[in-house]
Amino acid sequence: MxxxxxxxxxxxxxxxxxxxxxxxxxxxxxxxxxxxxxxxxxxxxxxxxxxxxxxxxxxxxxxxxxxxxxxxxxxxxxxxxxxxxxxxxxxxxxxxxxxxxxxxxxxxxxxxxxxxxxxxxxxxxxxxxxxxxxxxxxxxxxxxxxxxxxxxxxxxxxxxxxxxxxxxxxxxxxxxxxxxxxxxxxxxxxxxxxxxxxxxxxxxxxxxxxxxxxxxxxxxxDLASAEMIKYAANAFLATKISFANEIANICERVGADVKSVTAGIGLDHRIGPRFLDAGIGWGGSCFPKDVRALMATAREHEYEPAILAAAVSVNERQRRLVITKLQRDLHTLKGKRVALLGLSFKPNTDDLREAPSLSIARILESRGARVVGYDPVAGKRAAALMPEMKVVFDPYEALKGANAAVLVTEWEELRNLDLERAATLMARPRLLVDGRNAIEPAAARAAGLIYQGFGRE
Ligand SMILES: NC(=O)c1ccc[n+]([C@@H]2O[C@H](COP(=O)([O-])OP(=O)(O)OC[C@H]3O[C@@H](n4cnc5c(N)ncnc54)[C@H](O)[C@@H]3O)[C@@H](O)[C@H]2O)c1
The missing domain is CATH 3.40.50.720 (NAD(P)-binding Rossmann-like Domain)
Structure with missing residues (x-):
């Protein structure tokens, strides 16, 4: 007992x-x-x-x-x-x-x-x-x-x-x-x-x-090693995602599909299939703060954490890439309506700490776009944090009249979005930026949407 x-x-x-x-x-x-x-x-x-x-x-x-x-x-x-x-x-x-x-x-x-x-x-x-x-x-x-x-x-x-x-x-x-x-x-x-x-x-x-x-x-x-295990684990996972994003950016340039590439490398037991999803990058209450804290500790001891610095810089670039992808088809963002689908930093939580949705919404608003957000559970919290963003409580309402939509958080219901209904509700050019590579490009295109993922055609 x-x-x-x-x-x-x-x-x-x-x-x-x-x-x-x-x-x-x-x-x-x-x-x-x-x-x-x-x-x-x-x-x-x-x-x-x-x-x-x-x-x-x-x-x-x-x-x-x-x-x-x-x-x-x-x-x-x-x-x-x-x-x-x-x-x-x-x-x-x-x-x-x-x-x-x-x-x-x-x-x-x-x-x-x-x-x-x-x-x-x-x-x-x-x-x-x-x-x-x-x-x-x-x-x-x-x-x-x-x-x-x-x-x-x-x-x-x-x-x-x-x-x-x-x-x-x-x-x-x-x-x-x-x-x-x-x-x-x-x-x-x-x-x-x-x-x-x-x-x-x-x-x-x-x-x-x-x-x-x-x-x-x-x-x-010992105490110090236990404390270090936590930081090293989170830093490794964040770096693994940034690595996948680096590969995705190269894939995009050479016409390879990052989903196939990560599936192929993930079968190697030394690499493993998880945390290799390319897209908007990592956020949330732990990775950004813990990676920054580990870097601060290293610098306090006069060590420059080169790999961690690169992981952070790739991650910041991924956020900006969302804007670049929107601009490619919308040209100017001024006066465009953009739906952000999923606001929490990841599915199945209401946590918005360092959520990519908020930084993307801020950039879009600053460039004159009108942002409408939807999340299955974090909507009210997001509205309180970002009063400039209109928050609605139905994904199709967010899509109504939107020139573009960004899938920010891959909630199950958003992975299974009715793409034809989305295309009917949206306004031209009906662009879908899939920030999590969660939607089948062929299905989106067949529904009449312009599809842009990360590291895939
Ligand atoms: N959230 C995660 O996924 C996660 C995972 C692993 C580790 N951590 C770590 O665990 C810690 C807690 O994270 P969290 O996400 O649960 O935080 P949280 O913000 O959800 O909860 C912290 C709670 O502590 C309370 N608090 C603060 N100061 C207090 C005090 N002096 N006396 C009594 N209560 C006090 C706050 O009111 C709040 O309710 C952090 O160090 C975080 O890095 C978090």
């Missing part, structure tokens, strides 16, 4: 809520804390602050083991393990802004100095933080403790980077490719292995599938 723990999670966002729900699902008792009172009030009433498939059901099903609160202190008194899962947005210089992590660490230190505990509190860094942050968190906990009545406090800091993907976050948390743990303390590592045992052994009940049939690898290392 696996051991049950009292788990605290600070930060009730994409990572914190999913972590909390999954920890409750595998049998632990969970308290989720957030400083945002409205968010906590809504969660208490069963209202989710984010769109994430399966998360609502998961919380509802395990509700008796999950509490929501705005108070850190009771959590520090009662929990065996506290996850820090607050946001670490990019600062002006590209480096990760650790002020939220710092506030939580100091708060934990202060609370620790006011309570009696039998065992050291395990403080787990799940937020993506630069190499060396484990020691920084330790220092801040200590500083916080010194402000309280009892400066002597007992805790262990552990790094446990998160690899979930928005849109399949619950699945990824229950069935991860690996769990990475960094710590200097063997006992803390042992406790973390016990905490994760139901996931490592895949012994919990679930209807989700496919589930792994072998044990989930539990990778233990």
């Amino acid at each position: 696996a051991e049950r723990f009292d788990v605290g999670v600070v930060g009730a966002g994409y990572v914190g809520l999913v972590t909390g729900a999954c920890m409750a699902h595998i049998g632990h008792t969970v308290t989720c804390v957030d400083k945002n009172e409205g968010r906590i009030e809504n969660l208490k009433r069963g209202k989710l602050p984010i769109y994430e498939p399966q998360l609502g059901e998961m919380i509802a099903r395990n509700r008796k083991r999950i509490r929501f609160s705005t108070e850190l202190h009771p959590l520090v008194r009662e929990a065996d393990i506290v996850f820090i899962a607050v946001d670490t947005p990019p600062g002006d210089d590209g480096a990760a802004d650790l002020s939220n992590v710092a506030a939580v660490a100091r708060g934990i230190g202060r609370s620790l100095s006011e309570v009696e505990r039998e065992r050291p509190l395990i403080v787990v860094n799940k937020s993506t933080v630069p190499v060396g942050s484990g020691d920084y968190v330790s220092m801040l906990i200590q500083e916080g403790a010194e402000e309280g009545p009892n400066g002597e406090v007992s805790y262990r800091v552990v790094s446990n980077p998160e690899f979930l993907r928005e849109g399949s976050a619950v699945y990824d948390s229950l069935f991860p490719d690996r769990i990475v743990l960094g710590a200097e303390d063997r006992e803390a590592l042992h406790t973390m292995r016990e905490l994760y045992r139901p996931i490592i052994e895949q012994s919990f009940a679930t209807e989700l599938d496919p589930r792994p049939t072998v044990a989930v690898p539990f990778v233990t290392t």
